[in-house]
Amino acid sequence: MQNAPKRLRVAICGAGIGGLTLALALSQYPDIEVELYDAAAALAEVGAGIGIFPRPWKIIQMLGLEEDLLKTTERKPVQGLVPAFNWRKGDQQAGFTFTTLVTNGTLITLHRADFQTVLLRHLPKSCRVNCSKRLRTYTQRESGPTELVFEDGSRTFCDVLVGADGLKSSTRSAFLSERANWMQGRRRWQEAAEIASCIDPVWSGTIAYRALIPGDRLKATAPGHPVLTTPTQYIIAYPISHGKMINFVAFVCRHDLENTKFDGPWMGPSDTSQFAGLFAHWEPECVETPLRWAIHTVKPLRSFVSGRTVLIGDAAHAMTPHQGSGAGQAIEDAYILATVLGHRRTTRANLPRALRIFDEIRRPAATAVVEASRMNGRYFSFEVDGIDFARYSGPQLWDKLQNLSGALVKNWEWTWTTSVDGSIQDALRMLEGPDF
Ligand SMILES: Cc1cc2nc3c(=O)[nH]c(=O)nc-3n(C[C@H](O)[C@H](O)[C@H](O)COP(=O)(O)OP(=O)(O)OC[C@H]3O[C@@H](n4cnc5c(N)ncnc54)[C@H](O)[C@@H]3O)c2cc1C
Numbered sequence: 053m054q055n056a057p058k059r060l061r062v063a064i065c066g067a068g069i070g071g072l073t074l075a076l077a078l079s080q081y082p083d084i085e086v087e088l089y090d091a092a093a094a095l096a097e098v099g100a101g102i103g104i105f106p107r108p109w110k111i112i113q114m115l116g117l118e119e120d121l122l123k124t125t126e127r128k129p130v131q132g133l134v135p136a137f138n139w140r141k142g143d144q145q146a147g148f149t150f151t152t153l154v155t156n157g158t159l160i161t162l163h164r165a166d167f168q169t170v171l172l173r174h175l176p177k178s179c180r181v182n183c184s185k186r187l188r189t190y191t192q193r194e195s196g197p198t199e200l201v202f203e204d205g206s207r208t209f210c211d212v213l214v215g216a217d218g219l220k221s222s223t224r225s226a227f228l229s230e231r232a233n234w235m236q237g238r239r240r241w242q243e244a245a246e247i248a249s250c251i252d253p254v255w256s257g258t259i260a261y262r263a264l265i266p267g268d269r270l271k272a273t274a275p276g277h278p279v280l281t282t283p284t285q286y287i288i289a290y291p292i293s294h295g296k297m298i299n300f301v302a303f304v305c306r307h308d309l310e311n312t313k314f315d316g317p318w319m320g321p322s323d324t325s326q327f328a329g330l331f332a333h334w335e336p337e338c339v340e341t342p343l344r345w346a347i348h349t350v351k352p353l354r355s356f357v358s359g360r361t362v363l364i365g366d367a368a369h370a371m372t373p374h375q376g377s378g379a380g381q382a383i384e385d386a387y388i389l390a391t392v393l394g395h396r397r398t399t400r401a402n403l404p405r406a407l408r409i410f411d412e413i414r415r416p417a418a419t420a421v422v423e424a425s426r427m428n429g430r431y432f433s434f435e436v437d438g439i440d441f442a443r444y445s446g447p448q449l450w451d452k453l454q455n456l457s458g459a460l461v462k463n464w465e466w467t468w469t470t471s472v473d474g475s476i477q478d479a480l481r482m483l484e485g486p487d488f
Pocket of ligand 1: 090102260
């Protein structure tokens, strides 16, 4: 018996967290063909720790991933109020905890490699993952399929191209170049220049020093250290993989250098003595040679959609990691995009309109998280409202720190006080409304 023709052919460029989640969410719709392309020779199980807040965790539950993911972590989802992070003032030898972040629902901490493994295990065989396929560019015409061109010279066609290819996205580069050329053709020079300025990522002014500390080593040198059981900020550290590893990230922020060009490699080994010097006056920790990582972001885009091409995850809105929400936002993008593409009213003919619904829902939401994450970076590095925390001590310092933690919670609480259900309902309302 011949297979029924597919309603849509979706090409996903990038099999990271966003791309794999989208492929899995789309696999619920048998009339959609999904093909994944990734630049890597194999989908290596790489990365460090990521935290998933209750809002994106709901999507993980809906996709049937919860049971398998929970086998990889000791954190269990609890409803109601639970402690998520202890915040310590650690930029001194004798640090102290000044508040505990309490979330409504658990922040689940995972190893990124475990997450990717579980996503891959759940992908049906019908969804092909093509490795060593680095997208170079694409051509999209008024109608008909979009042509993808890969670095190895091969080509393929699809109805919808999804750029899930991360911070340095080639899809974004081709997408914005096309938009900028269009503006230039209409002599709209300023808009063209503004669009072109979003192609390359910009430095956030922050360097992250990332390491995985073997849990046993920390237990031996610092028995009872709080990060063996509970996350701590900023240095941020939390246990993953059942405490076998402690995910450690220390941040050095130069907010005055935000949106500048970073000189030198964005990632590489750190200089041990330089790293030790940077944190010499801090509470002693147990890290030797972390990986040095210049955190880059993507400037806010006017749209995540151009015709039948759409950007998701870091390709669309790479943000600082200060809200622990980049992957969570990629997961939300993926689920809402699958809801839009999977809807029975979405066809090849109305794809641009359907994708605009995705843009209308996801762009303002993700852009707000980018800004909230930026603000968290200020709070965590005690750079807010021009207050010089070093000038205060005793009860005065305590008051300032309590005000700071109040502002931080307010800036962050959307992730446990709001639900993704609202976005799903909005998408369905628009797809089923008279204007679609
Ligand atoms: C220090 C740090 C801590 C973080 N902590 C958290 C956290 O606690 N919680 C959280 O939610 N987020 C966190 N994040 C952010 C999170 O890691 C990212 O937002 C998330 O991984 C983005 O997923 P993605 O699928 O969009 O991109 P990626 O995971 O980067 O995947 C992109 C994929 O595209 C492929 N690719 C690249 N170019 C091409 C091309 N031209 N053609 C084809 N394929 C291509 C790559 O090989 C890769 O597989 C953190 C980030 C950092 C730096």
